[in-house]
Amino acid sequence: MTQLWDFSGGVHPAEHKQLSTRRSIQAAGIPGQLVLPLQQHIGEPAEPVVAIGDQVLKGQKIADVSGGMGVPVHAPTSGVIESIGDFPVPHPSGMADKCIILKPDGKDEWCKRYPISDYRKLDRDQILDIIHSAGISGMGGAGFPTHIKLKPSRDRKVDTLILNGAECEPYITADDMTMRERADEVVSGLKVMAWILRPERCVIGIEDNKPEAATALRKAVQGTQIEIAVIPTKYPSGGEKQLIQILTGMEVPSGGIPADIGVMCQNVGTAVAVARAVFEDTPLVSRVVTLTGEALEKPGNFDVLLGTPVDYVLERAGLQPELVSRLILGGPMMGYTLTTTAVPVIKTSNCIIAATASELPAPPPEQACIRCGQCAEVCPMELLPQQLFWHAKAAEFEKAEHLNLFDCIECGACSYVCPSSIPLVQYYRYAKGEIRVQRAEQLKADRARERFEARQHRLEREQQDKELRRKERAKAAAEAQAKQKVEAEKAAACGEAVDKRAASSALVEQALARKKASSEAAQSRAATPVESEPEKPDIDALEKQLAQAQSKLETMQTMLEDARAQQADNVEKLERAVTKNHDRVKRAEEALAEARKSLASQTESQSIE
């Protein structure tokens, strides 16, 4: 007998499980259209690897992740990709997200599969790769990519592997039926995971309200060391942290993960998916969904292809539209109300409740908190729900965070017992969301500040460089000037040496006179060319220009001809360039002719003179 511990708090809501356990799991069939969201897991969304109009086979990868956190999406049946775009997805916001729409052809034709007979011959990383490429993410509700969870960091050795079959939330029986009918797959999936992690202990935790499942699993684990632990029914014993506490007596530290205390928890549905991925090479293309509620004629568990619209499965379960007052995705404690039935079933959808008005009446209006303290008594995380509520309502998020708001598992036990029917969990979710938004904004602001300061530094540096260069130029100019001066002085000194004996005044005069003369000569020299010399070099230059322009024109023309011959697409551009060059040649010719004419007239006038 496995030793069991207890966790504090918890509630005992009416179970309503027998509604959906009367029938065995049925196949839901292939609907007329499948809507496959690209993000059905925690992490990055997958990217489509198919195009509209592509023919795909069952099990073919239609969206993949390039790295980081995420899992691929596969075609649940064979068919044609109809469109890729935004469609409503199951999300509490009721918003749309990117989806691939698949139109099934009805053949349900599998792509080529390569099952593995003995996974022990493979590398552990190879098995993890198989799990990743099969698109498996946690099927208990959160949807954390399984291959990442199964690879804890090196310094975290997993001693205890727990398979979570507690399924504590009312109404849901998907895991219960899976364990009853697919016990062998559950156990073989667990064995694969155990082989990857090499734990010292493997436990399957089942609540005592599922005796059939426990019996089936006991039979399946015969001859292995896997323990079956039947735990007392209490909500939320199926919460990861609570189940760990019940089975090991250890608490997951605040803000930590179970691997920190050497424990890992996996869902039974995930185990089945792993078994199928390894032994049948079947990716995650369907899941067991509980369809329950008093507004259904034939409630039960269905094996539903991922992407099947909710209205299709509801119809299969015999929906009586006149009776439905609320549609809930997930359980009554943690699920959310669906605003439309057009959303698809995804990897994390475990239950759809079609409730009548008397079954799940709309919550009565919120009343003032009377500080009865019942919420604190039932809180499985031993938080102070009342205090958290005050702070969340007053938007004092820092104080709420200080009271460990982020340890709240949003199980809803506090809201369930609240005599004032305060929607406590919604307040906590709101506060958590606000804190996350604020954190993200702070991060962005810090980055903006860094970038702004880096830019300021850069501008300053550029300014300094400019200043430095300007100074250097000024210095160089000054040096050149000084050099000239020195040379001039040297020249003057040379003159001095020649006329050594002459009187200094005469010397100065002479120097002055020489300088004057030289400057005059320079002036006359400068003046004469202004009158007579401009044409000659001008004509040379013009001739050169003309020759250049002509050669350019020629090359352009040959290029154009080549382009025309090859029918290249730059013909038009080249034509434009050729006309431009034509103009240029013309202009050069005209300028040359003009210059020649003026030269001729000048020489004429000179000869006349």
Added chain:
Amino acid sequence: MWTGILIAVLVLLGLALVFGGLLGFASERFRVEGNPLVEQIDAVLPQTQCGQCGFPGCRPYAESIAEGGAINKCPPGGESTIKALADLLDVEPQPLDAEHGVEQAKRVAVIREDECIGCTKCIQACPVDAILGAAKHMHTVIESECTGCDLCVEPCPVDCIDMITIEPDIRAWTWTPPAATIIATDRQEVSS
């Protein structure tokens, strides 16, 4: 008796000198460079660097606040920033000064790329280097780095920059607080 008083006075004087010296040494040895309050204020500001407050960037505005300037000149931060500043400085929060603009939803600049002539004017205007491009080549905004400050819109000679309000998407969505209803009959619709 006088000696007693004298001793007491001397002892106190000695203590005063010793502690005074200690404090003086400590204030020199552990001097804080710059004004730490400016850092704290700067951390609260949204860092859009938009200059709507009349200062060239968030830090100069933080410096002015530290010197006793008004705390209600930052439209991108809005009410929440004013509240945070009021908390930090222990002053009364004031409503946003409309002279400097109004609080708007978060926006990003988007360049209509086929109209861009590659003049680099917006690149020079961007305070956080969030625009990418080169002379005579198309420019584009790095959306994740854009603070939505508006400063690039004005210099664009062909008016090809739009300020787009960021639409809420499924990944940025968060839960709203429950709507408060006071009494049960509040929820019933009026029927006559």
